[in-house]
Amino acid sequence: MPAGPKYRPETPFTDLGDGFADPVNAASFPETKIRFRNDRAAAELGLDTLTDAEWAAHFGRFEPLAGNLPKPLAQRYHGHQFRVYNPDIGDGRGFLFAQMRDSHDRLMDLGTKGSGTTPYSRSGDGRLTLKGGVREIMATEMLEALGARTSRTFSLIETGEKLHRGDEPSPTRSAVMVRLNHGHIRIGTFQRHAYFSDTERLEKLVDYCLKVYFDTEPKGSVSDKACRFVDLVSAGVAAQAADLMAAGFVHGVLNTDNINITGEIFDFGPWRFLPETNMAFTAAYFDETGLYSFGRQPEALHWNLYQLGGALIDIAGEDALKEVLAPFAARYVAALRTRLLRRLGVTPQDDTADDALIEKINAFLVETAAPYERFFFDWHGGGASVDRARRSPMAQTYFHPKYSEMVNLLSARTAARPDSLSHPYFKGDDPCTMLIEEVEDIWSHIAERDDWTPLEDKIARIREMGDALQAD
Incomplete structure (x- = not known):
């Protein structure tokens, strides 16, 4: 059976016409060995009924799904990379493979990483290391469990090639990954068309995004639509900044080509979760100035939004764009407040009281360099968890x-979801973490013994935590 009854293909991207992507062929791999299939995500798309053979055919050899895109599409975009504009990029080792509705009636994309060369590969081989794919599974599973809006790793298939990389022992094993996203339109997509002064395609892209991703009928003047679009993107990106900070996650490369307009965390760099609270902590060894350090991520995303505004300035107007971008800071603060209280599992009060609590917590975390996950585990539920904290x-x-004072404020808070505290996860002594030492240990079992058990155990543990945090 190629797909279940819940499978609903829908490909509006093709309505954009030419100039947005290029049809490409997937690489032909020596083998397609399934290493991870996300049946939980697949069930939301009606694809969980695929046999392993069908799964490998669609997500390893990229045979088209029924009623979907006849050929993969490598999307065109530019971007600022560490704030240096690069007009020579695009989907260089990935493509849009399929679009469909999920069980929540959201349009979803299946996009790839490591699926072969495209017109935008430059000198790259279009491949993905198996380690890179394994790392992305761990990052996305952890972020999803923590309640962040993130891409989800849908599939990882080992491909039997040997790759040479300068930043890890080579030759190394290869893989092709499929990720599930609400959308793959990036800030850099708009920058590309602005670079060529292509206002016609910019207007078309704005209309497409309003209708498809924001369920908003594109009405009014071109300026009104463009400003409405930037306003909606700004709200999502402010929420994304809050997701990163509340999760204690350092993305690594928050370039404009890595920020999608639907506000999901995706296109990870050399990511890290905080080992301890340190605003200057960076994930990328090449981030010598700390541009994308943990504490500067909201600033980086705000800057990226201004590049989106710059791309649309000719059709929207500078003053109007400044007005819709102005609320970003307030939106970020509100979103972070909501997410931190959710992570603490306590009932919100009024903004003044909530901000006072968060201020004390932030001061404590920074002053003591406390382990991030440990704190939120120990104090989940507020006053109901004083004994666990002791x-x-x-x-x-x-x-x-x-x-x-912080302890008194925490102790006075009631649990937002009392049932979560009876979950087996909170009956344990230690939080689920995802530190670099754990990542490397899991990979060493795969690299040295082809032992996937530690990864499978870690995914189970992460999902247990996610179930506990979302318990009612």
Whole structure:
């Protein structure tokens, strides 16, 4: 059976016409060995009924799904990379493979990484290392469990090639990955058309995004539509910034070509989760100035939004764009407040009281360099978790007189979801973490012994945490 009854193909991207993407062929791989299939995500698309053979055919050899795109499409875009404009990029090792509705009636994209060369590969081989794919599974599973809006790793297939890379031992194993996103239109997509002064395609792209991704009928003047679009993107990107900070996640490369207009975290660089609270912590060894350090991520995303505004300035007008971009900071603060309280599992009060609590928590985290996940695990549920906090390895720090005000504020909060505290995850002694040492250890089992058990166990543990955090 090629797909289940819930499978609903829909390909509006093709309505954009030419100038937005190029039909390409997937690479022909020596083998297609399934290493990860996300049946939980596939069930939302009606694709969980695929046999392993069908799965490998569609997501390893990229045979078209029924009623879907007849050929993959490598999308065209430009981007600022570490704030240097690059007009020579685009989908260089990936493509849009399929579009369809999910069980929530959202249009979803299946896009690839490591699927072969395209017109935008430049000197690259269009491939993905198996380690890179494994790392992305771990990042997306953890972010999803923490409640962040993220791409989801849909499939990882080992392809039997040996790749040479300068930043890891070579030759190394190869893979092709499929990710599930609400959309793959990037800020850099708009920058490309602005670069060529192609206002016709910019207007068409604005209309497409309003209708397809924001369920908004594109009415009014061109300027009105463009400003409405930027306003909606700004709200999503502010939420994305809050997701990154609340998750203690460092993306690594927040370039404009890595920011999609639907506000999901995707196109990861050399990501890291915080080992301890440090605003200057960077994930990329090549980020010498700390441009994308943990604490500067909201600033980086705000800057990227201004590049979107710059791309649309000819059709929207500078003053109007400044007006719709102005609320970003307030939106970010509000979104971060919501997400931090959700991570703490406590009931919100009023903004003043909530901000006072968060201010004390942030000061504590920074001053003590406390392990990020440990803190939110120990204090989940507020006053209901005081005993767990007292049993924590951090107890002496928590209950130091210097932090008594924070503890009193936390202790006065009620649990937003009391049932979550009876979940087996919170009956344990330690939080689920995803530190670089764990990532490397999991990979070493795969690289040295082809042992996938630690990865499978970690995914199960992450999903257990996600279930606990979302318990009602």
